[in-house]
Amino acid sequence: MEPGDSTKQARAAAQLRKGVLEYCVLALMRDRPRYGVELLHALEESGALATSQGTVYPLLSRLRRENLVTTTWQESASGPPRRYYALTASGRAALDEFSHVWPGFRDAVDTFLTVPHPCAGDPT
Amino acid sequence: MKTPTDPTRDYLAAVEREASALPAERRQELLADLAEHIEVTRAERPDATPGEILAELGDPRTIAATALAEAGEGGAPAGAFGSAGAPVRRGRVHPLVPLLMLTVPYLVTTFLWDVPGLALCSGLIRIAGGVLLCTSVHWTAVRKIVGVVLTVVAPTVAGIVWRETTVAPAGDAPALVANLVALAVVAGTSAWLWSSRRS
Incomplete structure (x- = not known):
């Protein structure tokens, strides 16, 4: 049953990641523009948010289409020019909104996960 | 001894094939993003083999599936996916x-x-x-x-x-x-x- 369990864990992690990944990507651009490979490295270092690298590009493409980020090409001292992603005003607004929602969300989940459950009273 | 097959080209061709349901413009954009990623990574990590870089990028099918899922959401009615639902099925009976x-x-x-x-x-x-x-x-x-x-x-x-x-x-x-x-x-x-x- 061990392999099944780890598959289930991976699936649960993937589900969670799906919801928060785009906000983490937006957060990475909060202070300065970043290019794709740079964003992927940061996600990888985080551990839990590491994902198959190639799947981040469709996400970036959507953020671009939704006008949450803009891109500019910049020459690099080494290698080809990089496409830098930067937050737009609406991208920043979306990130702020998520930042407000997230602590309450995280605390609520923690409340459910930690024992004893406040509403677990079972009427005899 | 260079083999005639180019793993990077094969990889991008595989993504293109798997993403054939994507609107052409969206597909080209995805391929350009991946090609750029490969080039930048190659420049930053000259020791990495093409195989390693591609393995880190992941399965072409997974990437294509993600791209299709992303194309479906986010209110992009102009794309092929905005109209791929019920309206297209209507009237598609054999003449x-x-x-x-x-x-x-x-x-x-x-x-x-x-x-x-x-x-x-x-x-x-x-x-x-x-x-x-x-x-x-x-x-x-x-x-x-x-x-x-x-x-x-x-x-x-x-x-x-x-x-x-x-x-x-x-x-x-x-x-x-x-x-x-x-x-x-x-x-x-x-x-x-x-x-x-x-x-």
């Missing part, structure tokens, strides 16, 4: 279906006119055939109107006039001739519709 539904019941009732209940069934099938013809994507509006008039309306009106008024000559022979004429009109119209259909 032969409405034509057969309009013609065959008419043929059957012409020769089996005394079977009880058959006329009603035939009428219902022909009406359904008319509806399918009108909702089909295979004809222009003008052709649909002409088709419905000639295959449904005209024969039905002629039949009613024939039975309910006295303008028609009495007897079975004229009735059979009239039915054959009507059948010829229906079959001819169906043949014309078939030959003028759009793929």
